[in-house]
Amino acid sequence: MRGAWQLGRVAGIVVQVHWTFALLIGWVVMIHLRDGGSVADALRGVALTLAVFLCVVLHEFGHALTARRFGIGTRDITLLPIGGVARLDRMPRDPRQELLVAGAGPAVNVVLALALGAVLVLTGRYASMMDAAHVGAGFLGQLLLINVVLVVFNLLPAFPMDGGRVLRALLALRWPYVRATRWAATAGQVIAVALGFSGVMLPSPILVLIALFVFSGARAEARMVESSAAAVLRDPGE
Ligand SMILES: [Zn+2]
Numbered sequence: 001m002r003g004a005w006q007l008g009r010v011a012g013i014v015v016q017v018h019w020t021f022a023l024l025i026g027w028v029v030m031i032h033l034r035d036g037g038s039v040a041d042a043l044r045g046v047a048l049t050l051a052v053f054l055c056v057v058l059h060e061f062g063h064a065l066t067a068r069r070f071g072i073g074t075r076d077i078t079l080l081p082i083g084g085v086a087r088l089d090r091m092p093r094d095p096r097q098e099l100l101v102a103g104a105g106p107a108v109n110v111v112l113a114l115a116l117g118a119v120l121v122l123t124g125r126y127a128s129m130m131d132a133a134h135v136g137a138g139f140l141g142q143l144l145l146i147n148v149v150l151v152v153f154n155l156l157p158a159f160p161m162d163g164g165r166v167l168r169a170l171l172a173l174r175w176p177y178v179r180a181t182r183w184a185a186t187a188g189q190v191i192a193v194a195l196g197f198s199g200v201m202l203p204s205p206i207l208v209l210i211a212l213f214v215f216s217g218a219r220a221e222a223r224m225v226e227s228s229a230a231a232v233l234r235d236p237g238e
Pocket of ligand 1: 154
């Protein structure tokens with residue numbers, strides 16, 4: 001990907017970060033300082049952002065390492081301000097394999113959330129976190145909640161989210177692949193319209209942007225399958 005800096009290589013897969021990620025870090029620092037926070041608050045915000053993106057990288061490795069078990073390579077994993085992208089050489093056409101590859105990413109966040117929950121329970125901080133969830137829980141509590149949001153958001157049954165692929169794989173267990181894709185793409189577009197409508201009513205410009213992203217993603221996936229091009233796993237919002 002152009003404009004991406006290589007961070008390193010893990011398990012033979014290049015991990016890189018897009019330069020626009022620096023804008024996100026700058027924005028996090030800015031909102032903390034603007035709201036009267038100290039430098040320590042801003043650093044904590046940056047640390048939380050980096051921790052979230054570490055969870056995102058682990059999510060992408062969930063996809064990449066599961067795909068490797070089926071003989072599919074990953075060109076690279078790139079971090080963008082909107083989330084992570086694992087560029088798999090292709091998606092498996094076998095619906096059972098696709099189900100595992102697509103589901104592995106969110107499964108990583110489930111495991112992380114459970115592990116964070118276990119740490120909070122064992123250190124006696126879980127109850128206070130649930131009490132104070134709306135006023136800002138501790139660092140680990142926030143990370144736990146963000147992992148839960150990542151699971152729910154990524155499992156929305158809409159391309160290009162993982163949930164869209166899970167839905168297509170489930171449909172393809174019973175119906176032909178291209179037809180399953182078309183149905184899953186239609187489901188994604190219905191969800192995109194619903195998201196877009198909520199975004200306008202709230203109003204929430206970010207929700208409208210996500211809706212446009214999902215809508216075009218669903219169309220692109222339907223076209224891509226019909227032309228049998230290489231698959232790209234995208235994970236927005238992570
Ligand atoms: Zn994913």
